[in-house]
Amino acid sequence: MSKPSHGRPSGGGKAASGRVRIIGGRWRGTRLDVPDAPGLRPSADRVRETLFNWLLPALPGARVLDLFAGTGALGLEALSRGAAAATLVERDPALAAALRATAARLPGGEAAQVVQGDALAWLPAQPGGGYDLAFVDPPFAAGLWDAVWPALLPKLAPGAWLYVEAPRDTPIALPADWLRHREGGTREVSYALYRHRATEAVPTEPAPSQPA
Numbered sequence: 001m002s003k004p005s006h007g008r009p010s011g012g013g014k015a016a017s018g019r020v021r022i023i024g025g026r027w028r029g030t031r032l033d034v035p036d037a038p039g040l041r042p043s044a045d046r047v048r049e050t051l052f053n054w055l056l057p058a059l060p061g062a063r064v065l066d067l068f069a070g071t072g073a074l075g076l077e078a079l080s081r082g083a084a085a086a087t088l089v090e091r092d093p094a095l096a097a098a099l100r101a102t103a104a105r106l107p108g109g110e111a112a113q114v115v116q117g118d119a120l121a122w123l124p125a126q127p128g129g130g131y132d133l134a135f136v137d138p139p140f141a142a143g144l145w146d147a148v149w150p151a152l153l154p155k156l157a158p159g160a161w162l163y164v165e166a167p168r169d170t171p172i173a174l175p176a177d178w179l180r181h182r183e184g185g186t187r188e189v190s191y192a193l194y195r196h197r198a199t200e201a202v203p204t205e206p207a208p209s210q211p212a
Helices: 045-058 073-080 093-105 119-125 145-155
Strands: 063-066 083-089 112-116 130-134 154-166 178-185 189-196
Touching: 045 073, 045 093, 045 130, 045 154, 045 189, 063 073, 063 093, 073 093, 073 119, 073 130, 119 145, 119 178, 130 145, 145 154
Parallel strands: 063 083, 063 130, 083 112, 130 154
Antiparallel strands: 154 189, 178 189
């Protein structure tokens, strides 16, 4: 049975249909459908507000990947606030269809590409370095974080940003070149924003001048 790809733990309830909204940018106030899917709990407004305040300087023109999209609240919020393009990957066919319908009714929604498929199966065929920002919020019960990194990280550009959401106290093990920029949490959830430390080019010493 296909599981929703943007799930949350059941504690604390789930968002009712029609209560998720885009909270900033050109699509501010747009309502996003929340289908009655087990385990589907989009990021809370307060968490998203905090996250996108952190990301404000990074969004204009960014190429975004929302890897476990669910309602699309993260990927569409990024587009609303200035990202150039967003790819939203969602395994559940009904949720993917809802994402396409939402994008179709938004002015400029063609900047959102919806992919219906398994994220870990889809990633290997993508070109390297193609994204400036990725959102990783997989189904909590599946424990996919360690499986995602080898497939995802090569697809991110040098200096890219990476947002990770997980159950509280879940260890997140990223390579040393990913630095934690900011972090926060609720009673149930930990969230953090990481930045890739791009390798700086070593300056080349000028060749010694030759005597005339």
